[in-house]
Amino acid sequence: MNRTKYLIVLIAFSMAAFSCTKAIIDEGAIPEPIDGAIKFDPDIQNIVFNHCVTCHGGAAPSANLDLTTYQNVRSSAENGTLLNRVEDSANPMPPNGLLSLEQRQAIAKWAEDGFPEN
Ligand code: HEC
Structure with missing residues (x-):
C-alpha cells in the first residue's frame, strides 16, 4: 500500500516536472520585447x-x-x-x-x- 502511494506521488511529480519543462521551453520561444526604434x-x-x-x-x-x-x-x-x-x-x-x-x-x-x- 505504501509502495503504491509512493509510486502515485512519484508519477504525479514527474508529470508536474514534465509540464514545467514544457512551459519553460514555450516561454523561451517568445521573442524579447522590442525596445529599439521601429520605422x-x-x-x-x-x-x-x-x-x-x-x-x-x-x-x-x-x-x-x-x-x-x-x-x-x-x-x-x-x-x-x-x-x-x-x-x-x-x-x-x-x-x-x-x-x-x-x-x-x-x-x-x-x-x-x-x-x-x-
Ligand atoms: C490572401 C489575400 C490577403 C492577404 C495576404 C492580406 N489580406 Fe487583408 N484583406 C483581404 C480581403 C479579401 C479582405 C476583405 C475581407 C475581410 O475583411 O476579411 C481584407 C481586408 C483587410 C482589412 C479590412 C479592410 C476594411 O476596409 O475593413 C485590413 C485592415 C487588412 N485586410 C489588412 C491586411 C494586412 C495588414 C495584411 C498583411 C499583414 C493583409 N491584410 C493581408 C485579403 C488579404
Whole structure:
C-alpha cells in the first residue's frame, strides 16, 4: 500500500516536472520585447510587402485597401482596422493566419511610437 502511494506521488511529480519543462521551453520561444526604434522603412514595409501586398496592392486591391505606400498603411492603422485585424485570431490578416508575435509586436510598437516613417 505504501509502495503504491509512493509510486502515485512519484508519477504525479514527474508529470508536474514534465509540464514545467514544457512551459519553460514555450516561454523561451517568445521573442524579447522590442525596445529599439521601429520605422516604416524598413521594418513595417518589409512585413507588409511580404505578407499583405499580394492582395492589398496592384490594380484591384482586396477590400479596396492598397497597402503599398507609407500614407496608406499609416492611415489604415490610424483610422482603419489594420491594428485590430493583425491581432484578430478569429478573423486575421493575413487571412491564412496571424503574423509572428515578433512582427505583431513591431506593428504595435510602430503605432505606439506615432508611426515614424524612416
Ligand atoms: C490572401 C489575400 C490577403 C492577404 C495576404 C492580406 N489580406 Fe487583408 N484583406 C483581404 C480581403 C479579401 C479582405 C476583405 C475581407 C475581410 O475583411 O476579411 C481584407 C481586408 C483587410 C482589412 C479590412 C479592410 C476594411 O476596409 O475593413 C485590413 C485592415 C487588412 N485586410 C489588412 C491586411 C494586412 C495588414 C495584411 C498583411 C499583414 C493583409 N491584410 C493581408 C485579403 C488579404
